Amino acid sequence: MPEMKSIVMQDGRLWLENIPMPAPGPGQVLVKSRACGICGSDLHITRHTREVFQLYAAIGIVNPDATADPRIMLGHEFSAEVVAYGPDTDQTLPVGSRVTSVPFLLSEGVELGVGVTPAVHGAYSEYFLLQETLLLPIPDNVPDEAAAMAEPLAVGLHAVNRAAVAKDNVALVAGCGPIGLACIVALRMQGVQTIIASDPRADKLAVALQFGATHTVNPSTDDEMAMCATLAGDQRSVIFECVGVAALVPDFLQRAPQKSCVVFTGIHTADITFNVAFATVKELDVRFSYYYQPGEFADALQSLADGEVDWNAMCTGKVGIDGVPDAFDVLLKPNDHIKVIVEPWRSGSLETL
């Protein structure tokens, strides 16, 4: 059986390993990974593997037996190329076609997450499997590293759709990493007139302005919630938490403006404590956002083809497959990156662009 290289994560450590190349089952396609983004959730699951899996088991989205030292092949924001079809496939797209997909495989009716479910190959591998029915061809004018950003863009689009933001609402996007920028793109494309970007870093605020923010604020020196309330006046305020720090959940519920909508995009797995009275007397509308619909993923890919996304400004680094473990070490500490793209078909250490 042919072998391939794959990044394996277990017990907080990552390494490069030679593993058997997977064979596509019925309805599946073997693809070659061309580019894959490193997501904040990859960093989080690396740092807190057992905590995350124990919680997933409690919620019922993984089996309890999956929590015992799970071994994960990461990578779920990808561009790929069709290599071979499994049985029971239509084979509409020729071998060699560039494709992306929502990161799910279907196995006997169960959704398995590509890049997160143990034993399912992720896109930090030379090859992995996708579901034929979920494939989307990548438009010719969208480079591999751009198409890999359809996934985080879909997360932002879904968060904006979850909040049903109207054009005259005032949006505050807290945190200008990839998800915050994705929210800003979606808000701008939906015609929202006032988009406040909040981040303690001036360089990230500069990118937020390029992406369509109309105002910026540094929350370590200014009160971003007060700014939002002032700009909103009698209009609805919608606040997007895109920082991914659990302590911000009670902080935002305590500080959000009267009658505002607060959307949490982060997948927080720590317990938080707060006093419900703050949310009650302000009549908050709190919406939790998770993943996206397939149509939103397709819309995000189309927005890249339409030139609506300055994806180049988001892509701050590239790394070959053998450089991934060291790149994680860099990204798990404070750093200047927005999105680092893994190119699993080559070797090489992390380069800042």
Added chain:
Amino acid sequence: MPEMKSIVMQDGRLWLENIPMPAPGPGQVLVKSRACGICGSDLHITRHTREVFQLYAAIGIVNPDATADPRIMLGHEFSAEVVAYGPDTDQTLPVGSRVTSVPFLLSEGVELGVGVTPAVHGAYSEYFLLQETLLLPIPDNVPDEAAAMAEPLAVGLHAVNRAAVAKDNVALVAGCGPIGLACIVALRMQGVQTIIASDPRADKLAVALQFGATHTVNPSTDDEMAMCATLAGDQRSVIFECVGVAALVPDFLQRAPQKSCVVFTGIHTADITFNVAFATVKELDVRFSYYYQPGEFADALQSLADGEVDWNAMCTGKVGIDGVPDAFDVLLKPNDHIKVIVEPWRSGSLETL
């Protein structure tokens, strides 16, 4: 200066006191209290006065100096009768008219809560003050004790409006006290086809059916959330927390069905701890509801005039002004009452109807 009787609450104790009759200021009206409901929030504030006021000060809805042993004249669900007008009033309603109002006085542009703000007279007093511009005449066919229920009915109507419930949504009303019953009335009047009432007491479920519930469930023996999810199928589930127990906040967030809307009507003042991941992976939509709009209060009063509310089934006890302290002792322990009405113009101990 003429005196009157009033129930005063301080440091967890209530007593009857003779105090000076208030004089109406500009825009205000002196009214005689004809009936006033005892609300769960009156019981809660009696038990947790300092905790509630310290939290209100932290939130900014009372001054910090109001937290030092506040002395409160309770009563905010009332029917009254116009006695005398203050200066700068239009005096459209003749003296003797029966009136109700949202329980607010305006003083130099600041809203003061009738029956909660210290030094503002409540309706467990022989006389109190209202704002002329907020007065609503009570229709002739609505008895005093029924009109006093416009306030809790407005709380339920507002909660239902906050959730924007559609007719084909499945509503679960948890807790069949006055607020739960008010939600059921509002849901039924808005044409919602499936209304599940949840309460551990069979007698309360029987009243819920009279009010318009289509299904009942005992949450101590059956899983009310599973029942809601099953009845909803692909339709939206909307869950109304009307129990008023803080521990149900994390419990409901953990157990609510996938993609449901959870409305908290209780004013919880205790810290709660929960793991956001439960709300995230289910994409919950969590709405906090507090008070009502004046138009909703007027609609609630109109629903009583239209015979839409079986208010008699809700009114389980009556008490004279001197019987209020003992009635609180009864109501602060487990008891069979739904709504007890104070008649401050007479004496007498709590009678069960």
